[in-house]
Amino acid sequence: MAKVTSLNVNGKKLAVDVDSTVSLLAVLRNDLDLTGSKYGCGEGQCGACTILLDGVATRSCITQVGRAAGKQITTIEGLDRDGKLHPLQEAFIKADAMQCAYCTSGMIMSASALLSKNPKPNREEIVTGMNGNICRCGTYQRIVDAIQIASGQATKEVTR
């Protein structure tokens, strides 16, 4: 079985030794101890495991690690810079866009991919873009608010 021996994660080249068919999520969490990406369903249905692969939002639970080799992998741990939070991270706090927060990493990663394609999405575009991510606590409207805040669109609507 083909092996994967290194991965580019959050700007660093990291050594691994895994079969190429193992899920990227398992490698990130178990081999690299990057546990910010979560297991929610293992079937690509909930989005808790979302990471960026060359900037594209990807469900790491149904992505074989072999497909990620040689690409730039960005996880939630790679968003803040020198201790300074990413605007989306700030905005999620500001909008109180979480409860148990188990979905939060995946939400922020999906949102970051959305904003890189569409820097000023309206609420409808956010709903469409984020619909693959489940927040069982039901903080959807706050997450929409957070994405609008992060994209510089804070309006009165956001003040709850």
Added chain:
Amino acid sequence: MIEEQSLLDEIESERYELFESPNYNFHFARRDFIKAFGLGIVFIVPAARAPAQQRGQGESGRGGNERLPNDIDAWIHINEDGGVNVFTGKVEVGQNTRTTLSQSVADELHVPIDSVHLVMGDTDLTPFDMGTFGSRSTPTMAPQLRKAAAAAREMLIAMAAEQLQVEPKALRIVDARFLNHDKSKTLTLAEVAKGRKLVKVIPDDIAITQPKDWTIAGTPAAKIDAKNYVTGKHRYTSDIKREGMLYGKVVRPATFNATLVSVDAKAAEAMPGVKVVTDGTFIGVVAPDQQAATKAANAIAIDWKSPGQPTNAELFDLLRKPATGQKGGRGEGGGGGSRPQGSITDGLAAADKKLEQTYTVAYIAHAPLEPRAAVAEWNGDKLTVWTGSQRPFGVKSELVEAFHIPEDKVRVIVPDTGSGYGGKHTGECAVEAARLAKAAGKPVKLVWTREEEFTWAYFRPAGVIDIRSGVKNDGTITAWEFHNYNSGASGIQIKYDIPNNDIRFHPSNSPLRQGSYRGLAATANHFARESHIDELAHAVNMDPLEFRLKNIKDDRLRDVLQAAAKSFGWGKAKPERGHGFGIACGFEKGGYIASCAEIAIEPPSDKEEKTNKRVRVIRVVEAFECGAVVNPLHLRNQIEGAITMAIGGALFESIQFENGKILNPHFASYRVPRFNDSPQIEALLVDRKDIPSAGAGETPIVGLAPAVANAIFNATGVRLRALPLVGKGLTVS
């Protein structure tokens, strides 16, 4: 308030949520605390309900009795750095109780909120707690912690006064500093705690700050550790890694109630690093990594014998049969039904219109996004388990029982958890992980798959509700007979003033494993009641709001109804074509709620059958009154979340089962609300600073389903009486 309290006590006896206290009672000794915490000052909070003579009142802490009260709710440790560590058996599952309890302590102790650190749900470090359920943290734990903090504040002022050689009354505490009137003499909390070795029992009669004087509580303090979540740093149970840890996997029976005929694990055992564990009906594997564990589990050939079991189609007939055997509960009327009042016969005789209807609710799944998980580690004969649970001490008891080991050899630690909604009261995953770890001789992590969580956890009870009623043409309800089969007694009481009523709960033998759920049966009972009330209003051609107000005297319920209706614009405008308005109200666990919903009938999405229509909830206004608001930000968030979660159970969530199997154990087949199901929500907070705070994690869920059912009727003239209302979409006739 006395009446309120007795009602609350009654509601607490919901059968699916009641758990007995353990029959042991540890003795705490002062030296144990000093050993555990080191220097500083520990304040012991005797349990709210412990008899007075047990509370050790009047003990000074210096030269006091060695023995401390048996029943303790919490303790607070002021360490040498002036940090305030609060120890409570409650857990954080997304309801933000870590933040709101911290606010209460900071408020009372006059320290900044960030100097308060809560240690929660650790059976070695925190006092016994029944569990985090029933919306009890805010009404019971918060006042207890406030008492402790208030007593601590006064005792600390006395100590500071002694150090500064002033009268205690000359000092006050502001932002963790003791000051005299002209600030010429000051001391920090750290300077008072330094070098101390004190354990003090707080007096019981201490006064706590009233809501009108709160400064930190009552404000929208942000989630206390939000930064840890947005950066992915927080370690949930499933993120914990221990030295030498292996990965576990349990092999599940082919169906519920299956018996084991034979096992062939040779192929699995031959895999490198794999160990197979069989113990009675338990079959599991451990392996160096998750993939190997799954592969090994799949390689075990097992022959199961399964009995024939019921399907969805038979469910409601089954539930009408009375419970038999041990599963049966407490018999007719048990667990919260009320004594009948007046006579149903007389009430119906006095009515101009009579109505008899049946309502049903399906089993639904909690589907917490973090499935059950546990990491178990044995050190010699001591077992430590990290697990996401709402009942750390309940899980501990399960482990004690499963492994026949003494209480002091088990520690359960609950990291802040990826939600529960009443679905994580049990410790099956902890027991499984511990069994595997015992066999492996190494720490083992076990994380249930989504399919396991959907299948082997428990469900919100399904139920059948029959209502018979009578109403006069002037809108006065004269008779109310209500029978709930299986779903439960929570929220079964009426706030309508009906002279003749008979309200009963009938336990059944549930074909599926069932248990607690956010709001429990209050959702089913409110759905049936508030749908039926709507039907009565239409029967006498009255506006549903006007009809409710005519039959409700309770001012708190009237207030929320009027607040929601006003903000929604009830009666002001007619819904546009294809839209409908609905209203519902209720009371549960000390909270009063009114919900107004606007729905739209739309073309089917890919989730509805092509010939059906989609019902979308587009706007909800919900007014909620739960006494004094502790944190308006998180309260709004809870209300919004409860409404969103309620949309699933109202419109489309339903567990499908056949012959001991769950047919839809995946998010692809069990639909939960997503972004595009989420309406515009306006949460109206009715802040009653004159009323003690009630919990708020549950009750905001109960009003949505009936408001939506009533709105569908308003839009279409079709009365739907089964939850979910439109599982496959709205059938168009």
